[in-house]
Amino acid sequence: MSKECTHECSSCGSDCSERTKEQTDFREKPHELSNIKNVIAVVSGKGGVGKSMVTSLMAAHMKREGYRTAILDADVTGPSIPRMFGLKEKAAARDEAMLPVKTAGGIPVMSVNLILENDTDPVIWRGPLIAGMVKQLWTDVIWEDIDYMFIDMPPGTGDVPLTVFQSLPVNGIIVVTSPQELVGMIVEKAVKMAEMMDIPVLGIVENMSYFKCPDCGSRHSIFGESRTEETGKRFGIKTISRMPIDSKMASAADNGKIEVLHIDELDEMIEMLIEKDKNQ
Numbered sequence: 001m002s003k004e005c006t007h008e009c010s011s012c013g014s015d016c017s018e019r020t021k022e023q024t025d026f027r028e029k030p031h032e033l034s035n036i037k038n039v040i041a042v043v044s045g046k047g048g049v050g051k052s053m054v055t056s057l058m059a060a061h062m063k064r065e066g067y068r069t070a071i072l073d074a075d076v077t078g079p080s081i082p083r084m085f086g087l088k089e090k091a092a093a094r095d096e097a098m099l100p101v102k103t104a105g106g107i108p109v110m111s112v113n114l115i116l117e118n119d120t121d122p123v124i125w126r127g128p129l130i131a132g133m134v135k136q137l138w139t140d141v142i143w144e145d146i147d148y149m150f151i152d153m154p155p156g157t158g159d160v161p162l163t164v165f166q167s168l169p170v171n172g173i174i175v176v177t178s179p180q181e182l183v184g185m186i187v188e189k190a191v192k193m194a195e196m197m198d199i200p201v202l203g204i205v206e207n208m209s210y211f212k213c214p215d216c217g218s219r220h221s222i223f224g225e226s227r228t229e230e231t232g233k234r235f236g237i238k239t240i241s242r243m244p245i246d247s248k249m250a251s252a253a254d255n256g257k258i259e260v261l262h263i264d265e266l267d268e269m270i271e272m273l274i275e276k277d278k279n280q
Contacts, residue, residue, distance in 0.1 A: 026166040028135055031097055034143040036070075038277070040150050040202070041164060041173045043194075045186030047155040050207035051176040052080045053249060054266075055152040056258045058174070059107055061270045064262075067147040067277075070100065072137050073111030074164060075154040076130045077123050082113045086256020091115055098141045105259045108146070110137050127159035134160055135167050148273070157193045165197040172202040172276075174269065179209055179223040187228075191235050202276070203239035203269050204228055211245045219244075239272045241265050 030036055042055040052075065059069040073081040085103040091114040092099045098115075100108035112133060113119050123130070143149070151168070154160050164170065173194050177187045187204070194201050206228045210219045222245060232240050243249075243265045252258045 027169060028139050028167045030138055031140060031142050033097075034141070034146070036143055036146045036149050036169075038148045039168055039170045040148060040273070041153050041161075041170050041199075042150055042176060043153045043161065043173050043190050044155045044176045045157075045188075045190045047078070049155075049176050049178045050243070051075075051155065052084065052152050053253055053258065054174070054176045054205050054207065054243075055150050056081060056084045056253070057261065057263055057266055058269065058273075059148070059150045060105065060259045061262070061266060062148050062273065063105055063107055065270065065274060068145055070108040070143055070146045070149045071110075072134075072141075072149055072151045073109065073113070074134045074137070074151050074160055076112050076125070076133055076160070078154065079111045079113040080253075081109055081152055082111050083119070083256060084253045084258040085109060087114065089114075094142065096140075098137075100141055100143065103259055107259070108143060110141050110143075131159045131163035134163055138168055147277070157189055161193065165194075165199060170199050172200045174202055175204045177204060177206055177228060179206060179221065179226045179228065187231055188235075191231070191237075195235075201235065201237050203241065203272060204232055204237055205266070205269065206240065206242045208245050209242035239269055241269045 042051055042058070044051040055071060059071050063069045071081055073079050082101070085107070087101050087103065087109060089101050091101055091110065098110065100110040101114050102108050112123060151164060153164060175187055175190055191201055206226060208223060209226060211222050212219055226242070228240055232238070243263060249261065249263070252261050
């Protein structure tokens with residue numbers, strides 16, 4: 001850097017600007033045999049709100065709409081995606097690259113649990129190692145042609161979300177939450193992080209929004225009245241889906257049958273992604 005540098009890159013000419021760009025661009029290229037058009041990160045401010053379930057359902061729904069979808073399980077210390085799809089096969093290798101495992105419906109999935117010898121073996125790593133593994137699931141896996149990759153993110157705004165937002169070409173995020181006011185406050189942290197990283201928030205999915213009585217059909221707000229609408233308005237997020245408390249979803253996830261479910265409440269979110277794809 002020149003001693004006369006004013007920290008205004010435009011004053012130094014294009015060469016200086018290019019050097020600055022190179023220093024601040026942390027994007028990692030996918031494997032040379034991968035062609036991934038859209039990357040959607042599914043995030044939550046805290047754990048236990050159904051983020052992995054929403055990731056799985058979104059990928060399965062978009063697959064039924066005719067799109068080639070994939071799931072990268074970035075929740076390294078709490079990987080649950082393989083179990084939801086009933087995957088027992090381990091990931092294979094080819095020419096120093098990894099191959100994802102395909103679900104019964106043909107969705108490629110890559111997760112640390114598809115590499116570990118035993119599903120219940122804990123991953124006791126520090127942040128940098130975990131972040132490095134997530135990057136490898138992007139760079140060292142042959143994903144082939146994918147229209148929509150959904151990334152199941154770990155909760156919060158720590159090392160892995162920062163790594164994904166900086167290293168992968170994320171087109172947008174979907175935030176998963178539940179109705180409690182405390183969770184709403186934490187959701188704002190995730191939304192603000194996305195804004196700081198210049199990544200658009202495409203929508204909010206409020207899980208466990210209500211319970212619908214099977215006898216009378218009335219709705220009950222088990223976790224209190226929703227404040228998600230207020231959060232959406234404050235940040236200009238138009239697409240909000242509300243998923244009920246439904247034992248069918250829990251049973252399907254536990255038994256590896258999440259792929260066969262169609263959740264009507266996610267239709268608006270799916271339509272938003274399809275419309276976005278048409279306008280690209």
